[in-house]
Amino acid sequence: MSENSAVTVLGLGPMGRALAGAFVAAGVRTTVWNRTPGRDGELVGQGALRAASAAEAVAASELTVVCVVDYDAADSVLRRADVAAALKGRTLVNLSADTPTRARDAAAWAADHGVRYLDGSIMTPTTTIGTPDGVFIHSGPKDLYDEHLPVLFALGGTHTHLGEDHGRAAAYDVALLDIFWTTMAGCAHALAVARAEGVTPGELAPFAMGIGAILPGAIEDMAAGVAAGDFSGAANPITSSASSMKHIIAASERHGIDAGVMRAAAGQAERVIGLGYGTDGFVRVTELVAGRLAEAANRG
Template identity: 75%
Template sequence: MRTEHTEHTECTEQSAVTVLGLGPMGRALATAFVEAGLRTTVWNRTPGKDTELVERGAVSAPSAEAAVAASELTVVCVVNYDAADAVLRRDEVADALKGRTVVNLTADTPDRARNTARWAAEHGVRYLDGAIMTPTPTIGTPHAVFIHSGPEDLYREHQPVLDALGGTHTHLGDDPGRAAAYDIALLDIFWTSMAGYAHALAVAKAEGISPRELAPFAQGIGAILPPIFEQTAEELERGDFSGDGNPITSAVSSMSHIVHTSEAHGIDAGVMRAAEGLARRAVGRGHGADGFTRIAQLLSDR
């Protein structure tokens, strides 16, 4: 049986990395570090989540301050920045972190990331922000994708340890909020797409089409999107809003059909009504002959 004295003694030996937060993603991160052969110290606010990790070779810290004191590098992955701040900003933890590095892989907003970076600088803590762009099973495999932001020299210093998490790591710039900004934009695509797919499945079911019947055709729609993403980005950057072949007026027409069919079956069409409203706004401003790229420009207008 592991005693508190034994845990404390083990934590005094320097670890390569500390992981704070042992939810599903935190456990995956810690497991990848351990399996890479790195001495890994772990801590979680709720006790008991480190049992399997300790059996694999991780060191269980008796407290958050002991955990961060055990390593020059601490990786944080909790539910949001409220949870991260509740741990990191405690006086005893902040004191233990002084002169050490925090890599915060907690998902939240760009302004929260910048705020935490300012707090870290004021307390002598070296800080990198980041985001995990792939699900838990990818961690430790070539399929994982991580993005990071903050001082590049600090990122390069700790990159060998971070590389133990597998996959691709990209440093996006010195602005600590930049990784979170990418994360928000990319999650916008993902969740809007998932909402659209869930709605499509409901409409299809109402029309007697099973999910399995629709799925192959839905995958076909998904397959045409990557080149459209690239083309739309290029058009927006050069200010080209040409709607040759697919003007916004055509989009409004097809969207109205989706709204009508959905509501005829009593299915909430709020998301599509919102999208149709944006398209109609563009038409109302004289952009009916433009392509859908015009919507991004209108949304960006202050």
């Protein structure tokens, strides 16, 4: 790492501390600041520099990385007059999580204030930061990304530039977290139903892992089908999916277990069937939730 490399980290929650720690460990001169005092003690002990204010922190480095809970929290810090003035002409990498619209809004604000801006998302937990297992995605000007990549590499893992549109990293983020959290909701529900039927979590887990192993191929097939406009259900029609969902709902509710998530999925399947697409696969739900399926049926 160059002797001139430097970074400021704003936000010292668990992820922010992990980011700052990785920069320090890589030999990057790292200035830190947090809205709530007292979270920087360990980092300062490791060699980080404590700033008395956000504006002072930003002025200490050409590159600032902000990682807070969402863009409301980021805006409350960055859009203060003294901080915005300190950021002018410098680069801001926003690794906070929010929507693509908020990312584009942040980019527009940055442009209006002379701030060079990259948006990004962290797709792995704090334990991966500074290791080969971290996954970072970025969007915004490619030349700006290339300029600061040597410092960002200190965070470890893989870094991928997804395009010039500042909202593109956030679009990937929300789509991928959609998969993660609906899967986690299904796991939590499955454990509750199994336990109600006398199956312990330890007994279920090995079989649940087997279900998880099916998902990569299923995701790949669904993605290929949507890309090609092929919603065939020759191997597993959506009528079969709807039937198995009914069994899950019945077994859950017999024990007083909330089946709201499964009822929502079953409702989508039934709507697809009701519109005349019962021979298609569950992938046809993609068109339903996007508001395109009814139009296709009406044209028929």
